[in-house]
Structures are given as structure tokens and as C-alpha cells.
Amino acid sequence: MEEDYIKLIFGLKLKQIRTDRNLSLFGLSKLSGLSKSYLNEIENGKKYPKPDKIAILSEKLDVPYDQMVSLKLDKNLAPIGDLLQSKVLKEIPLELFGIKERNLIDIVANAPAKVNAFISTIIEIAQNYNFSRESFYLASVRSFQEANNNYFEDLEQSVLKFAKAYQIDLNQIIASKDLEEILIEEYGYVIEKEELVKYKALGSLRSVFVPKSKTLLLTNEVDEAQRTFIYAKELAYNFLEIKERLFTFPWIKFDTFDQVLNNFYASYFAGALIIPTVQIKEQLNDIFKKETFDRSLFLKAIETFNASPESFYQRLTNILPQAFNIQNLFFLRFTHKANSDKFHLKKELHLSHQHSPHANETNEHYCRRWVSLKVLKDISKSKNEHEFDLQISDYEHDGMKYLIMSSATKDPFKENQYRSISVGLLINRQLQRKLNFLEDKTIVTQKVGVTCQRCAIKNCDVRQAPAVVLDEAAKNKKIERVVEELNSKFG
Structure with missing residues (x-):
């Protein structure tokens, strides 16, 4: 250098x-x-x-x-x-x-x-x-x-202004009926809850907004948390005066970059409204100051809010960097079909830099030792609505260790389909100062890789494929050494 x-x-x-x-x-x-x-x-x-x-x-x-x-x-x-x-x-x-x-x-x-x-x-x-x-x-x-470390102060302030304008108590659980009333009374919405279910071709589509008549069509298969999130996003579009927007949830297609960006803004607003900053900070403080990891306290924190585990984990990626100065983290969402050996990484976010667990576009096998995959296998075999686990992942090849928290739930719109949500925190001096429970011996430490094809772990009983990428690299290195010897001999 x-x-x-x-x-x-x-x-x-x-x-x-x-x-x-x-x-x-x-x-x-x-x-x-x-x-x-x-x-x-x-x-x-x-x-x-x-x-x-x-x-x-x-x-x-x-x-x-x-x-x-x-x-x-x-x-x-x-x-x-x-x-x-x-x-x-x-x-x-x-x-x-x-x-x-x-x-x-x-x-x-x-x-x-x-x-x-x-x-x-x-x-x-x-x-x-x-x-x-x-x-x-x-x-x-x-x-x-x-x-931006996934934190947007202007949106956080907009949520506080909205709550004050419509007299919403952020210290109480936000219910869908409270938000539905604002949509109808203030913004002239018509809510239709029986129409979408008639159209099987819509699959997992949860809502459609028709702007001309201000009609919001909802499938009756959404649960209370999903309904609340959809309403909160609609309120965000209106309160933030967003015109360039998407009209389905989840999205089918988009025509402009502004639509995608505004969809993110509305989702962020919804998450900050349903899971207010002050409340989640207090709960995380209680969890972090304990000498051992309190699993029940963490699960209680998720259940405190009228939100899915995914919304809670997404909110962690907003709050941890800003409120606790924990900026080296990642977020992953996997999907898995029961009795299948395939795991698909559908969404990821990396703050500060690209962390070791990341998407691979060459159809390699993700490490089966990840807790993100373990909870998916657990829930596909059990009848539980929510599986949670955590581990310390030790990536020997780059010397990095991460504390990983992961939750798995059933996909309500797809038969025998499951999804896991994970947040990983890089273990460094900064994290050790913030989390008192990091020395908890009950937290399992697992040696892991990114994919089997790139993993040097010997005698792995869950390996899905040989380390062909590493083998090829070693082969090329050996060839380089021989060429160097030949150059030295005949040079």
C-alpha cells in the first residue's frame, strides 16, 4: 500500500x-x-x-x-x-x-x-x-x-408527528382497527376484505390498492400483524404525501426507481410506527445487561409488538446501529420447503461491510451448520408456530465470529413452506462492551463456512458437496510453485 x-x-x-x-x-x-x-x-x-x-x-x-x-x-x-x-x-x-x-x-x-x-x-x-x-x-x-446504516431520522420524526396528529399512544400496542379507522375517516378509504380470496390466481398477494376509488382490497388470510403492517404502509403513503408508489403487497412489478425507494420509505415508516424506538430500546437494554442470554425475555420482546418476527428483526437493523452503535451486522431471510434439501436466500442486508454469510449466485450449497438453516429444519419437523435459536458462528477462514439470532415461521400463503429471519452481529470489542451475555457458555459456538464448495472444515457430517473451489485454488497454487521452480532452474 x-x-x-x-x-x-x-x-x-x-x-x-x-x-x-x-x-x-x-x-x-x-x-x-x-x-x-x-x-x-x-x-x-x-x-x-x-x-x-x-x-x-x-x-x-x-x-x-x-x-x-x-x-x-x-x-x-x-x-x-x-x-x-x-x-x-x-x-x-x-x-x-x-x-x-x-x-x-x-x-x-x-x-x-x-x-x-x-x-x-x-x-x-x-x-x-x-x-x-x-x-x-x-x-x-x-x-x-x-x-445510511439503515437509519433515517426524518422518517422516525414523521412517525412521532403522525402519532401526535392522530393521538396514537405509542406506549400501547397498535391494533389494525385503530389504523383502519384513520384510513377510512381521514383519507376516505374503502376497505374490502372478501374480494381477493375469490381469485386463486393471485396466490400469495395480500393486498391491492385501487387509487381511483381509494379501495384497499385485502385477502382474508392475513393475520392481525400483517393487516396492521399493510394499514401502516398505506398511512405512510398518505401522511408522507407519496404519489409515485406501488399498489400491491407484495409487489408484482415496478416501473421506476422512485416506486421502489418509496416502497422502502413506507415500509420503514410502518415498522417504526408499530415498533416504536423508545419501547424496543428499553427491551434491548434489559436483554443486553444480563450476564446470560435470556431466551424468554427476547421472545417476549418480539411478542410485545403487533408485528411479525421479520418486522422485529428488520427493526433491529434500524435500532442497533443508531442507539447502541452496533454497526457491523447483517440481516438474512431464507425460505425452505419441507422435505427438500434446498435453502434459498431471498433477502440480505449488510451494514459496514460485506459479512461472511452472504448470497452465492453459483448454486453452491450454503453451510448446513448455520442456525438460519437449523431453525428451518426444526420448524418443518415440528408443529410449532415459531422456532428460535442462536449461536456463535466461527468463520475460521477470515477469523470472524458472529452472534446470530434466528427465528423461523411457517409461510401462511404457501403449503409446507417456511422462512427464517436472522440478524448477525460481528463479535468485536465494541459488541463485547455492549452485550454482557456474550460470555454465556450455554450459547453454542459452531465452526462454519459460507458454502460447502468453499469450506475447509474436515470431516463435516452435514457436508453437501466437496470443497471443489478450495481444491481448484490449491491445485493452481501448486502449479504456480512448479512454474516458479522451472523458471529458477532454467532462467
Whole structure:
């Protein structure tokens, strides 16, 4: 690594952390005791602080030391890192256009969140192929979420304004009848609950909104939590005055990126209304401060709200980064059909960087030691409505360990189909400071891989396929060594 590159990456990281804390350079100077001019030179990539100065910044900003000095960039800065390391800036004569490399990097570094998300999307697409238009839009929104640590203060405030305007007590469980009344009385909705069930071809479609008559068609198969979420999304579209929207849940198709983005906004609003920030923070505090993991307390927290386990886990990805400064996390949703050996990863979100458990597009077998798959197998064999388990996943190949919490439920719209929702938290010093129960010996630690084809674990009794990718890599390495020996012998 060039020395200038290392300086620049540290400076970009420091600037991002400072701005995330809403600190000015003057404020950081007062907080850390380091001069404003010195901090400015660090952020501009002109100086690299000594270890004792980094330790001070780490302590005052509540960021792990290792995270600050690591050259691994999180999602917000990944586009800049890719630009710096790519050959593009070296091969294009930027000076012919009056552009200096440093200026270009500064433009990207200071770009609004949507611009950074767009750059991330382009890079992600470049690493994949056969991307549909829908996949492009969804990747864009996912990058936008990751660039903002999946927390949106303006939407959180809109929920509080809505609750005040319509006298909704956020300390009480939100019921669908309360939201239905607002839709009808305030926004002139007509709710029809018997029509959709007549059309078998609609499959798992839960709602259709007809804008001309303001008619919301609901299938009578939705439960109370699903109905409440659908109503909350409709209220979000109206209260936030969103015009460019989708009209079915789940979506069938979309025509513009704004429709996808606004669908996310409405879903976020609905989650924040049904699972208010103050209440979930209090419950998580109670869980985190215990010396052992209280399974019943965690399940009680899920059941406290009129929401599905998936909505609860989604809400964790909003609250943990913002309220607890736990930013290295991921979210996964798997589907599974009973008596099948296939598990499909349908949704994922990674905050800070791409974590080890992630989608694989080459039809490889996901590691059967993941708790996400275990709970799916458990519920497909039992008659329980909800299976929960947790584990510490140890990825030997990259030295990472994660605390994984996972819930499985039956898909109410598909026969013998199940889904699991998981949130994984990277175990580092930061997490150890926040979660007192991490040393709980009753939490099973499991050595895992990403896929069987890339896993080096020996004598695995649940292996679905040989480690062909690793074998091929080892074979190529051996060939390289022989070629080097030949070059040395005859060179």
C-alpha cells in the first residue's frame, strides 16, 4: 500500500465518523484535546496520527481501535476505495480535463448519500451479471440503506408527528382497527376484505390498492400483524404525501426507481410506527445487561409488538446501529420447503461491510451448520408456530465470529413452506462492551463456512458437496510453485 493511500483512507474514515456524530472539527478538537489544524490535516490525508493519538480518537468517538486503523472500508466509503485501487484513475489522463485525482476523490467523498449509494450499485453490478432491471433497483435501495446504516431520522420524526396528529399512544400496542379507522375517516378509504380470496390466481398477494376509488382490497388470510403492517404502509403513503408508489403487497412489478425507494420509505415508516424506538430500546437494554442470554425475555420482546418476527428483526437493523452503535451486522431471510434439501436466500442486508454469510449466485450449497438453516429444519419437523435459536458462528477462514439470532415461521400463503429471519452481529470489542451475555457458555459456538464448495472444515457430517473451489485454488497454487521452480532452474 502506498503511504499516501493509507493516510487518505484514515482521513476519510475519521471525517465520516465525525460527521456521523454531528461534530464539527472544532467540536472534535474540544472532545479529543487535539488541535483543530492537526485534525484537519489528518482528514485531508496529509498526516497519519501516532498510535497514542489514534487511541484517544478511538476512546472519545466510541469506535474500536482496530476498526479505525483497518484499511477495510465500510459500505459508505467502499466506492472511494474501489476508485483509488482501480486502474481507471491511473490510465485516464485526468489532467487533460483539468481534474486532479485528489479533487475527484473529494467530490466522491463528499457526495450525498444517494450518489454514494449509486456508485456502490454500479460496482456491485460490475461484479455480477444477468442482472434484471428489478435487481438493479433493489440493489440501489439496499446500497442506500447500507450507506445510511439503515437509519433515517426524518422518517422516525414523521412517525412521532403522525402519532401526535392522530393521538396514537405509542406506549400501547397498535391494533389494525385503530389504523383502519384513520384510513377510512381521514383519507376516505374503502376497505374490502372478501374480494381477493375469490381469485386463486393471485396466490400469495395480500393486498391491492385501487387509487381511483381509494379501495384497499385485502385477502382474508392475513393475520392481525400483517393487516396492521399493510394499514401502516398505506398511512405512510398518505401522511408522507407519496404519489409515485406501488399498489400491491407484495409487489408484482415496478416501473421506476422512485416506486421502489418509496416502497422502502413506507415500509420503514410502518415498522417504526408499530415498533416504536423508545419501547424496543428499553427491551434491548434489559436483554443486553444480563450476564446470560435470556431466551424468554427476547421472545417476549418480539411478542410485545403487533408485528411479525421479520418486522422485529428488520427493526433491529434500524435500532442497533443508531442507539447502541452496533454497526457491523447483517440481516438474512431464507425460505425452505419441507422435505427438500434446498435453502434459498431471498433477502440480505449488510451494514459496514460485506459479512461472511452472504448470497452465492453459483448454486453452491450454503453451510448446513448455520442456525438460519437449523431453525428451518426444526420448524418443518415440528408443529410449532415459531422456532428460535442462536449461536456463535466461527468463520475460521477470515477469523470472524458472529452472534446470530434466528427465528423461523411457517409461510401462511404457501403449503409446507417456511422462512427464517436472522440478524448477525460481528463479535468485536465494541459488541463485547455492549452485550454482557456474550460470555454465556450455554450459547453454542459452531465452526462454519459460507458454502460447502468453499469450506475447509474436515470431516463435516452435514457436508453437501466437496470443497471443489478450495481444491481448484490449491491445485493452481501448486502449479504456480512448479512454474516458479522451472523458471529458477532454467532462467
